[in-house]
């Protein structure tokens with residue numbers, strides 16, 4: 001499993017092991033030694049997935065301390081544009097963002113605690129799997145508004161939940177990280 005840095009401190013792209021034959025595709029998305037060798041958290045407490053239609057934006061989400069979590073995200077069907085914002089005040093890339101195309105059965109993105117996560121669905125449908133290192137806590141489930149992060153989303157009429165559209169803008173978010 002190759003672990004590659006991105007423009008944001010601690011945010012990594014992982015090249016998953018993929019094997020294809022006449023039966024189909026086999027993908028390994030977690031390898032403990034690779035995580036340990038790259039100091040990536042791997043004590044995942046929950047795993048869930050979402051299925052989204054084209055032009056859906058989900059995000060920008062995070063859990064507030066003390067329930068913050070690291071996140072391993074990958075796609076098992078379709079294509080997305082994964083977007084991450086650094087909300088860690090001590091980070092050298094604080095308030096910066098990165099956009100990473102993710103397609104099924106190829107790469108994963110590792111998102112450290114203190115970052116906001118979201119994505120845009122590029123294909124007709126997309127299935128996104130999230131593995132997180134803390135248990136979901138509704139009172140700590142927070143976010144910043146998707147169109148306040150300085151990123152020009154490549155979509156004209158995004159499909160967004162009322163909850164996601166009601167998040168505070170990044171400039172009005174006193175970072176808790």
Ligand SMILES: Cc1cn([C@H]2C[C@H](O)[C@@H](COP(=O)(O)OP(=O)(O)O[C@H]3O[C@H](C)C(=O)[C@H](O)[C@H]3O)O2)c(=O)[nH]c1=O
Nearest residue numbers: 046048050058059060061062117118119130136137161
């Ligand atoms: C995570 C979670 C959610 N929920 C409830 C809360 C909502 O009523 C419903 C859907 O959750 P949400 O609207 O947060 O789902 P998404 O907008 O797809 O958020 C997900 O996608 C973005 C991009 C992320 O990065 C989040 O970590 C991830 O939760 O399930 C639960 O009951 N338990 C849980 O563990």
